[in-house]
Amino acid sequence: MAKLTSKLIVAAALVATAGCAKKRPEVLPPAPGETVAPTDGAGTGAQTGTGVVPGSREDFQQSVASDTVNFALDSYDIDPQARSILDSQAAWLQRYPNVRVTIEGHADERGTREYNLALGDRRANAASNYLAARGVSAARITTISYGKERPLALGSDESSYAKNRRAVTVVLQ
Structure with missing residues (x-):
């Protein structure tokens, strides 16, 4: 009985430690002094001179006019200002065809x-449809509506209302 108990304890310990073993990374870092061939950086972790990874959420924030399109009261129409913002987003998304976004x-x-x-759903879909019309694959875009549940500006005045009527493009990582 004592042998069986000790064998079970040893087996349990082996199973527990086997589950903790480190997995080998898909891509190994270069050895010291080894040079790496340059790539476009999309999704590889390569960084630009500013320390921002091309194709990342930070790169999107820095490269596009804005990640936010604002709307008029009870509206989901894409106005000229929204068009210019979405055009810059479409150009960035075409540069990085593997990047997915949520609006x-x-x-x-x-x-x-x-x-x-x-209304939030119609706004997100209006922005999504505009990007798709500009050549961004609709399969890369998901939409979600938060309605009034996630206000950007707290307050019950026209300035706060105007900031909260929006569609925001978020790069998924």
């Missing part, structure tokens, strides 16, 4: 929860 639709606090979720 978040938002609304101000006025109206019912259901109405604002529907």
Whole structure:
């Protein structure tokens, strides 16, 4: 009985330590003094001179006019300012064809929860459709509506409302 118990304890310890073993990384870093061939950097972890990885969320933030498109009250129309923002986003997304994005639709606090979720959905889809019309694959774009649940600006004044009526493009990593 004592032998069986000790064998079970040893087997359990071996199983537990085997689960903790480190996995070999897919890409090994270069050895000291070894040179690396330059790449386009998309998804490889390569950095630009500014320390930003090309194709990353930070690169998107720095490269596009804005990640946010604002809308008029009870509207989901893409105006000329929104077009220029979405055009810069489309150009960036075409440079990095493996990057996926989510477009978040938002609304101000006025109206019912259901109405604002529907309006946020229409705003996100309007931005998504515009990007798709500019050559970005629709399969790379997902949309979600937060309605009035995630305000950017707190307050019940027109300035706050205007900031909260938006669609935000978020690069997935």
